[in-house]
Amino acid sequence: MTQNNIIGVQFEEVGKIYYFDASRYPDLKVGDPVVVRTSRGLQLATISQVRIDVDDLEFNSFKSVERPASPRDLLQRKALSIQEEETKEQIRNYFIENNLSAVKVVSAEYSLDGNRLFVLINSESSINYNIKRVHQDIQKMLKDVQLELRQIGPRDAAKLIGGMGACGMETRCCAKFLTEFSSISIRMAKTQDISLTPSEITGMCGRLRCCLMYEYDQYVEAIKSLPKRKRKVLTPMGEGRVVQILPLRQSVIVDIPEIGPRQFTMEDLDRAEKIARGEAVEPLSDEKTKHGGQISRPDDNDGTQTSNKEGDQHSPRKRRGQSSRRSKDN
Incomplete structure (x- = not known):
């Protein structure tokens, strides 16, 4: 019986890990680029883990890796990156022309075959607009691709945009090493006896800082x-x-x-x-x-x-x- 070779891949340098079956390619190693099929179509990913024990995962079935990335795949990805910047500028101009400049285009990503476009936008909750109509208008602008438009929250937007952290760190935690967001509550600040002044506990995203959870468990245990x-x-x-x-x-x-x-x-x-x-x-x-x-x-x-x-x-x-x-x- 052939043992499955389960690998973990990331689509971003600091992103969530997804798992695939690479049994057909036993020689793959950490850092190798691979092509996988997801809900967004074919995508290029980088291997972050190899030969994972299935018992440690919560999944029973895994999609297979399509193939190790070829030089042609890597060149295609670079070409698409240039096209994505042009597409983002088009969409930004659309929002400006329709008095929706408060809506930010966070990212635009094509599938590896160029047939699908995945766009992430972010806006303040006070901004009212019809996202269904916006989707239809942008789809008319970009006729050659299948468009998926999704609105994301401020924490996800801050992670993708990057930049300095509220504490003064050159790179904010979410863009530097946090692969997933955890639930943060004001109780965490109170437990650690941290000042509740908004500037002390609020991150660049306008939400409670992720670092409030770093020592929270130690404080809870020590207080007992x-x-x-x-x-x-x-x-x-x-x-x-x-x-x-x-x-x-x-x-x-x-x-x-x-x-x-x-x-x-x-x-x-x-x-x-x-x-x-x-x-x-x-x-x-x-x-x-x-x-x-x-x-x-x-x-x-x-x-x-x-x-x-x-x-x-x-x-x-x-x-x-x-x-x-x-x-x-x-």
């Missing part, structure tokens, strides 16, 4: 072992109320009556609880005793604080994320 805000806890300096949690450092800031806010690790709180219950605890080391068991006022700038890189990033009066936190994520 910490007391919640406003909860009363026992500390080595007395009872107080939690006013801020610092998940990645496994620490909390506790407001103690007549003393003020102090920072404690979970180790400090657990030790205080054991002492209150009369349990035996190990004596503090000389270093911990010197630094007061790592107890510090969050806004102090003494030598103990400045030597702690993580400690410099937080303050009870300044929410995390008000500086450029994105540079760390990227």
Whole structure:
């Protein structure tokens, strides 16, 4: 029995991976161009994975690779690229002439045989127009091809257009390495204690930044072992109320009556609880005793604080994320 050779291909440099059966061409390797048939017709793709275990995929059947790309296929693709730019300009002029300049032509792509044209457009939700009529008008302009016109959202448009990210990175994440978009919610920003100022959490696409999900799972897991805000806890300096949690450092800031806010690790709180219950605890080391068991006022700038890189990033009066936190994520 012949074992299937399943490969993964991409139609864009940073795009979703699609799977095909290349059993007829066992010598194909990563980076090789191939011709495959999709819902858009014949297309040129680049192999990104080879000999994939079918058990790791959610699919049971795969289309076969048409053929390895020949020099003629590669020349045809280059010629079509030039024609696509001309076609996009034609469509842009159509929108301008019909007072629809707010509609952007994001991309236009011909199938490898040149028989089909796939056009992606994007516009603000406030722009009203009849996309069916637009399709008919453009089809009349381009009589020799079968046209498919599709409107895409701002995140997909930002990925295809590319450019600088809102954080200052030269290339935005979606165009650099994200092959698929994940669902992003405002809850992710709140969980990470990031400022909810729109400029801090909004990407160039006008939607919530994709990077809000990068550390979200770590924060959710770290928070599980910490007391919640406003909860009363026992500390080595007395009872107080939690006013801020610092998940990645496994620490909390506790407001103690007549003393003020102090920072404690979970180790400090657990030790205080054991002492209150009369349990035996190990004596503090000389270093911990010197630094007061790592107890510090969050806004102090003494030598103990400045030597702690993580400690410099937080303050009870300044929410995390008000500086450029994105540079760390990227």
